[in-house]
Structure formats: C-alpha cells, structure tokens
Amino acid sequence: MSSPKGNVVFVLLLVQAATILLATVGELLFMSGLFFYALVPLARAVLLITFGSLALRGHRGALIGLVVLEALSLLGFVLSVGVGLLPTLDFTPTLTGLFTTGFLPIVVIVYCAQMLTRPKSKTVGVAA
Amino acid sequence: MKTLLVGIAPEHAAAFVAGLLALVIVPLLKGGSRSTVDRWAAALLGYSAAVHLFLPLGHRDGALLTAGMLASGILFAALTWRAHLGRGWRIGTAILAPVTVLAYLINGEDADQVGILTALLELTAFGLAVATTRRVGRVFGAIGTIFAVFLAGAVIWVESFVAHQAGSTDAQSPSVGHSHEGQHEHLARAQAGVIMRPLTGDHHATAEQTAAAIALANATKAAVARYSKLSAALAAGYKYPLGSRTGMDVHMENPEYKKDGRAVDPERPEMLVYAIDGGKATLLGVVYVMEKAGEPGVAPGGPITRWHAHNLCVSLLPPGIGIVTPYGGCPSFSVTITIAEMMHVWIVENKDGPYAEGLDKKWVSDYHAAHGIVL
Structure with missing residues (x-):
C-alpha cells in the first residue's frame, strides 16, 4: 500500500530527475562530453527515484534522505541568488526555475516532514 | 523581477x-x-x-x-x-x-x-x-x-x-543575426542558456541605425586587423580560455579591457574570436562585453546590434560549466549565474553578416584552411 502524499512526492521526484538528466546533457555538451561530469547528477537522479519509491511505503530513512537532498537543492537556489548580487554576475529568475528549484523541493520537504511526523497507521493509507 | x-x-x-x-x-x-x-x-x-x-x-x-x-x-x-x-x-x-x-x-x-x-x-x-x-x-x-x-x-x-543561431534574411539590414520578428520573438523568452531583451519597438532598423551598425563593423574590422597574428593578441594581454586552446571559435579574453569602463570600443574589444587548428590561426571577429551583468548593452544599430547574455550552471562536483535548461535547472550541486551582456561582431565576410550570433562551423573550417596564418 502506498500513501497518497507519497505518490505525489514520487511523481515530483520523477519530474525533478528528468530535469537533472536534461541539465546533465547541457553540461556534457559544454565540457567536451567528459563522462565523469555525469556521474554525480546520475547518482542524484537514481537516489531521488530510489528514495521516492521507498517513500511510497513510508520508509523513514528514505523520507529523511529526501528532506536532505531537497534542502541541498534549496541551498543551491539561495546560493544562486546570493552569487547574482556580485557586480560581474546576475541571477535570472524564470517561471520554470522557480517551480523546479524552489516550489518543487519545498513541497517534497513539507510532504516528507508530514509523513515523518504522522503515526505509521495514518501514513500508510488507501492507495490513490 | x-x-x-x-x-x-x-x-x-x-x-x-x-x-x-x-x-x-x-x-x-x-x-x-x-x-x-x-x-x-x-x-x-x-x-x-x-x-x-x-x-x-x-x-x-x-x-x-x-x-x-x-x-x-x-x-x-x-x-x-x-x-x-x-x-x-x-x-x-x-x-x-x-x-x-x-x-x-x-x-x-x-x-x-x-x-x-x-x-x-x-x-x-x-x-x-x-x-x-x-x-x-x-x-x-x-x-x-x-x-x-x-x-x-x-x-x-x-x-x-x-x-538564436539562425541568420536573418532581412535584406534591409546588414545582418541582424536574429530579428525575432513575429514567431521568433518568443524564443528570446525561453531563457534557456540565452537571455535577450525582447525588441519593443520597430523590428527594422532606421537608416541611421543601419549606418551606425555598418560604421561600427567597419571600425572594428580596421582596429583589430593588428591582431591577425595570434602572437600580437597574446602580446596585447589576451588570454586563452580555460580548457581547449584549439577549435573553430576560441574566445580569447583580455582581463584589462573587461574592466576598463569602456563599452563598444573597437580599439579595446573585450574578446577576440579565433579559429585555431593545425598550427594556424584565423581571426574571425570580436565580442564586446558589458562590464556589469544585468546592464543593457549599447546598441547604436538598434535591432541590428542586439546583445545577449548567457545563464549558465557552475557545478562544483566536479568543477565545470553547463547551460541552464528550459526548465530553469542545472545539474546537481550547481549554482545558476547570468554573465554580462555581449555582442559578436564578425570581421570575416560571411553569409549572415557581421552581427550574426554565430558562424557555421563547416564554413569556418573551410575559411580557416584557406586563410589561416601560421602560428
């Protein structure tokens, strides 16, 4: 049985994994196709999907792992805004960027936190 | 905002x-x-x-x-x-x-x-x-x-x-590179690696703007002729980029000219673009770069002299550079940055003219083979 919120988290993580994979292609093109540039993003995408699958069943370790990973995403967003304050650089906010690097991690963190703090009997509910 | x-x-x-x-x-x-x-x-x-x-x-x-x-x-x-x-x-x-x-x-x-x-x-x-x-x-x-x-x-x-790369077919302009009139204007709004200010006025240059664009292209060509030999550029302070020193669009940057407070000075272009391969170099053009990011480029030629910036991903694990996707994303452990606005001016005769965003690599390769100067 999977939790409804776990299902939403799972799908959001699929979307996030796809955007990471796409960005990895962009970096590979820029960095002469050196494969080691793909290792960390690939590992992250696999981790997201694995944790997302485990989160469907309310696995606490996976939920905590997702909170950590999404917190890192938010940290990257905040750092980008901060670096953009330098005179030689700028930060360009976009609608899609706000969704994928701001809204999406926040929703995943909130849902994971709610699933972590609820009694297990309620976390594992009716299939969506 | x-x-x-x-x-x-x-x-x-x-x-x-x-x-x-x-x-x-x-x-x-x-x-x-x-x-x-x-x-x-x-x-x-x-x-x-x-x-x-x-x-x-x-x-x-x-x-x-x-x-x-x-x-x-x-x-x-x-x-x-x-x-x-x-x-x-x-x-x-x-x-x-x-x-x-x-x-x-x-x-x-x-x-x-x-x-x-x-x-x-x-x-x-x-x-x-x-x-x-x-x-x-x-x-x-x-x-x-x-x-x-x-x-x-x-x-x-x-x-x-x-x-973005498409050459203009506008016969009234000496190459816009991208007029973005009508359909293409949206692509200036995709903000996926390339950031452009959308045109708000007339998409066609006035006679004065066309004359100014031609004058700038001619002045640039005359001023940088002294850098035809790569050694002259190196002596003037231009530096190789990080990574490969060969290719069909090697951008050589002059750190002093980048912070000299001058914009669009043909005597002091911030970057020179060379084709470097097979022991020969060909000067293709220059890139004018604004000093501060977010500052709009000076455009004497109106819609002909359009500037663009790049929103890039700077990754930390391992250190590298990528391009921001249409979804606004970067690879893991990256920050997103937008660099200062820039504008290419090509000094070699090409089908898209001096203000094209880029040159066809095959064409550059052939041109380089015929005109390259031995290093």
Missing part, C-alpha cells in the same frame, strides 16, 4: 494569470475527492484548462489553431472536474497531456516561459496519471514520465538555440 517578466510573452499574460487563479481556486472547490493525488491532478489540469481557454485572448491565430486551443481547454476542464470528483481522469490525462505537448512542439509554437511551464505542469499531471497506479504499471509510468519531461525539454532547448 524584470527578467522574470521578460520570460512571459505579453500575449500569454492573461492566460498565465487565469492559470494561476485556477491553481488556487480548484483545490478549494467543495465536495470533491479527498485523495491528495486527485486534488493535485485537478489543480494541474485546471491550470492547463484555464491557460488554453484564455490563450485566444492574446493570440491572433487562425481559426483552426484557436479552435484547437479551445477544444483542448474544454477537454482539460472536463478532466479537471473528473479529477476533482476522483472519477476516471487518468486515462484521459494520460492521452491528452502528452498529445497537447506534442502538438505544441510539432506546431512550431515558439516557447516562452509560460509555454514551457504549462508543458511541464501538463507532463506532471501525466505522471500523476500513469505513475501512481498499479493498473498501468508504476515502473512503466515512471519511465514514461521521465522520458516525456526529458524529451519535451530537449526539443524546446534545441529549437531555442537553432532560432
């Missing part, structure tokens, strides 16, 4: 506001399903319904496209209601969402940030339909969702770069 709004084409603004309102209102509707998945699906489908129903307000398209938008909006609205009630919305969504995105891509509809976000939210609804139920098979649904999001983003990305 200003750059955020640049990504929204004015003719899409009403549809976007309607979509946002739907995102807020649909989850508040009473008497619906209490399932989180159903409520999310209803909100996302409601957004798409509102966007498609309101798009004709801003667009001046033909009857067929307008009818298609309205039909799509009505179908999304019906699915929204079914998702709200928690009844049989999955199969319809699994068909309608990807078909709509596909039609959007095939139709050649140029993407702005509203279009890209709408496609992303529709594909998220698709994911909710196919990856949250065992009937379709979660594994296949998950793979399908990742594939669909990746593919749609890749196509939008390629289209935006192709349009």
